[in-house]
Amino acid sequence: MSKEGQTVVVGRAQKGPKGSQTKLGDGEVDRVKMDKEVVKAVLASPLTVAWPNLPRHLQYAVTQVLPLLLPTEVADYHVSRQRCQKRANRVARTAERAAKRGTNPSTHPTATTTHATGGCPMPEDVTLDPSPSTKSPGCTKKDQSQASVPQASTSGEGERGPARPEILQHLVLGINEMIKALEQQIHVLKMEMMMMADRLALSNGLKSAQVTLPTQRFLPTAPDAPVLPHTSPQLEDRTGDVLLHKPPAALAFVIVPLPDINPPALVDPIPQYCATYNSLVYQHNHLSRIFKSRIKAADWGLVADGTKEEVRVVPLARVEGEMAALAGLRRLACLGIRVSSRYEL
Template sequence: MWHGDIHDVRQLGPTGRFFKFAELFVTLGIMPSELTPQSGTVRAQARKDKAVISTGVAAGQDRSRMDKEVVKAVLASPLTIPWPNIPRHLQTTVMSSLIQLVPHSVAEYHVSRARCQKREKRARRADKRSAEKREDLAHEDTGEVVQEELKNGEDSHRGEAVGEKRKDPPSTSVIPSIELGPTMGESHSPRPERPQIMNHIVLGINETIKSLERSIDDLKLQLLILTDAINATSRPRPNNLLPTAPRSPSPPLTSSPEPDTLASSSEQSPLVFILIPLQSISPQTLVSPIPQYCATYNSLIYQYMQLARVASARLKENAWSALPVEEVRVVPMGRTEAELAAMVGLRRLACFGLRASHPSIAVLHGLLPKSILHPPRHSITLPFPTSGLQVHTDGPVAHHSVAAIKTQPASTNSKPETITSRPERAIPLPHIHYAPIQIKGITTKAPLDGTARKQTRLEEVRRRRIEVKERKRKEMEETKRRWEKRLKLRKNSGHGKSRKVPKAGEKGVVNGEMSKVKARSGKEQGSGQSEQGGIA
């Protein structure tokens, strides 16, 4: 029966063989699910590990020498600011909406400016070549004039020698001026005017970092001014620490701060969005400082908002004015560097920033609210998730059900009628952005059986100790045997001869052990002499 079944299976194709074996296993009472366990479960992985262990033990391997892969939790750096994660469809939507933020005049301006720069460069080269030609022609004319003067001088010397006098003075030659016509630099077209929208965008890594540094410095200055104003209203406290530098005078409370420091013009308005084609940049360490700068700026904004609350409670309205500050956010994109560069008319573009003064900045605010794209912050300024933390938002809350009970006369036995209104849909607000987990897992190897590994290690240490002790004992015995042999030779040779002291570098004698063996041999020699005296 089995031979016939196997012969029939050989004649079938792959699909027929599968069904034939399945029918055979069902006939034998074996389910197909029991044959091949699911490889994606923990139980299946444990089975694989056990199979590997049993295979290794069966092959003669020592269980204490075998290792297994484990995931170990280690502490990560809390100063690292991770890149935010944005879905692919949002990245595509943001790229399509940038047409509203960057008009075509920006690309035309950059292309025209590049053409003008090339034209001016060619004109400068042409001017340089024409100047070199003028110098060469001038040198040639000067050489001809010098030769004529030398020739005229020789003729005059000859005439004076003969006795003839020259009546006409030598004529001075004038170098003719060479006119090469107008150069290309005189007929070039003027540079294009810079569009006004360029005051609201920032292009390039260096310009973005400069803008962030300028915003951080301005915000620090405002923090100092606001802190001095708040401290001026409180009672003076003794300063335990001496200042290392003279303090700047605080502005009077009656006068408002200077308008040039608070007025945020289009050039000095801070950034609110920074778009980076992260997947197109290699290496990515070129733009890694940008999240750090953004986190520092956002931390200062948090401090400024806290001080503004204190100032609103302590200071008068005309004593200070709050700044319209907003946190800056980083928008990591995919491989979109070519599209961004073509949009602004440049060859390459690794960073694209938008200021708060941009007239169409509300487009990105609608696409990327803070509930979807969190501003980068340092971990020390973020709360840690706890069970007792309550979330409060000032937006519309979605009520699950609103019941309105209508009272009816007592004579009727009908139950009160409940009307449930449709719940209101709340806007997704940024409830709380928690601190990221500062623990990361690394894959490493650990002993398969820790107890067996420890026992093996102890046995190895004990065996090595025994070997060392045995080697030292043999060395001592060999040294003692040599000294006894030398003592016998001295006794046989006589007492009148000088003793031969072995050198410390002889073979088989250790410096530290030689003194011990010598003292021991001296004691034995003294005891031997006393015994000989007693016998005599």
């Protein structure tokens, strides 16, 4: 749908049958003049954020960089984790069937301690009860059923799967995780701007009218309400050692294989979220310069720590299969690269 407009046929309105029928030969009626096309101009919504147009040579360059963004350890981790999950489910189903039949699941061929292909260890939270053998003459049927049921170990440790690679801390995989990450970093940016504005208002009030600070704390969203300086470790400590709730790094690039998404409405919110974040980044950087010029460096905290970077949307061609193969997943509709990653496009 173009911004200039598009002519769309909405419907047809029929005239009355009397007075508009043109009689032809042999009693035929001309039906063409009875119909009237109703034409209405439809414009694109001004609130819709369009996807950027990326040249083909840039798309090809990004495609060549994908193996660096998704190293082989990412695919190995996802494949090994899937094998471990299947292994644990198979052992659990075997134990459940053995408990119903009243047999010993340790004789089942799948109840080995290691996985032959994936090297996944047997879950440690499932151990066989070392009760007397079910073949002994003095063992009753009740004892046999109790001996065949797996029991939880006292260690309380879960299944030890593959180690999570460090590179996954700098990546966001999937549509849902992408939208959650964008929403989170928008919320963090708004809170930082709100706290900088509150501190600026507090400093201006003390210098001009010597306003007495209230004893109670006001909400940051209260209009024209000065608040006490926030002294929580997650905002005041600049070393990062005692941070309680340090948010993850913001996204720098969002890669979407747009032609492979069906329906396309699944990824329609992504350009809107990115545009919202980029507009807040511009406001944050401008407010941060004012904040640093009026507030002492010792009182900056983390709200004005560094300049924020905009997030860039990179729509690609039909490369979802290649991206999913590099990540070791069946499908991969979105790939996000955080600013903390050592690789840049």
